[in-house]
Amino acid sequence: MIAEDTEPPSRGRQPQPGPGDPPESPRIPAMDAAAAAPGRLTAATGPEGGPEGGAERAAAALKPRLRGWLHAGVFPLALVGGIVLIAVSRTGAAVAACSVYAVSACLLFATSAVYHRRTWGPRGEAVLRRLDHANIFLIIAGTYTPLAVLLLPEGRQRVLLAVVWAGALAGIAFRMLWIAAPRWLYTPCYIALGWVAVFNLPDFARTGGTGLVALVITGGLLYTAGAVVYGLKRPNPSPAWFGFHEVFHTLTIAAFSAHYTAILLAAT
Numbered sequence: 001m002i003a004e005d006t007e008p009p010s011r012g013r014q015p016q017p018g019p020g021d022p023p024e025s026p027r028i029p030a031m032d033a034a035a036a037a038p039g040r041l042t043a044a045t046g047p048e049g050g051p052e053g054g055a056e057r058a059a060a061a062l063k064p065r066l067r068g069w070l071h072a073g074v075f076p077l078a079l080v081g082g083i084v085l086i087a088v089s090r091t092g093a094a095v096a097a098c099s100v101y102a103v104s105a106c107l108l109f110a111t112s113a114v115y116h117r118r119t120w121g122p123r124g125e126a127v128l129r130r131l132d133h134a135n136i137f138l139i140i141a142g143t144y145t146p147l148a149v150l151l152l153p154e155g156r157q158r159v160l161l162a163v164v165w166a167g168a169l170a171g172i173a174f175r176m177l178w179i180a181a182p183r184w185l186y187t188p189c190y191i192a193l194g195w196v197a198v199f200n201l202p203d204f205a206r207t208g209g210t211g212l213v214a215l216v217i218t219g220g221l222l223y224t225a226g227a228v229v230y231g232l233k234r235p236n237p238s239p240a241w242f243g244f245h246e247v248f249h250t251l252t253i254a255a256f257s258a259h260y261t262a263i264l265l266a267a268t
């Protein structure tokens with residue numbers, strides 16, 4: 001989720017960022033990277049390396065070492081958590097809604113881990129970056145789905161599901177068709193869709209209680225904080241190991257945990 005991260009090859013991953021473009025990662029000397037990350041260099045010089053092998057190698061050297069590990073670690077937990085949710089669901093509609101949520105969560109963390117853990121060639125990068133960003137819209141609509149089904153009366157449930165899924169499909173089309181859109185343009189789209197059901201919070205409170213709504217709001221604020229860190233590329237505590245992107249991923253995990261707990265409360 002969140003996820004992302006890297007600019008297209010023509011931008012942030014290059015050794016020389018544009019003016020005003022804060023460095024996404026440290027400038028590690030290639031020799032240091034050669035000694036520290038032989039696996040990545042092997043990947044970078046694979047069949048897709050070609051004449052760009054040097055640039056690929058430099059990009060590999062610039063990735064924080066922990067990039068992708070957080071979401072890789074959360075994926076099995078999200079899978080087990082999703083199965084638990086489905087198991088405790090009491091109606092067919094709840095099973096369906098929790099299944100949608102579980103699939104969207106597993107897709108998000110698995111794709112993010114696969115995308116971020118290694119350096120891909122231009123084609124792999126283009127596909128995985130699109131999937132990674134599309135999954136953010138999926139997890140937003142996927143999170144709203146069980147909340148709507150479990151907590152809202154039928155009429156409002158239909159309206160909310162129509163709004164969030166239409167918004168998610170539009171957002172996915174946007175990221176698929178214009179993956180190089182500027183960060184300041186697409187990041188607010190995630191935040192806007194994420195908060196689109198703020199008017200339903202009183203309904204959530206009425207059915208699920210204030211504790212559940214507090215968890216929903218906490219998760220929303222944590223996701224929003226992650227989006228802001230992603231947009232600003234700050235704070236960037238340890239560019240070599242744990243950069244701004246890892247801060248963003250950490251916030252998405254905390255947000256996911258809050259929302260998962262809220263949905264578990266609603267389902268049981």
Ligand SMILES: [Zn+2]
Pocket residue numbers: 001002003004005112116245249
């Ligand atoms: Zn990411």
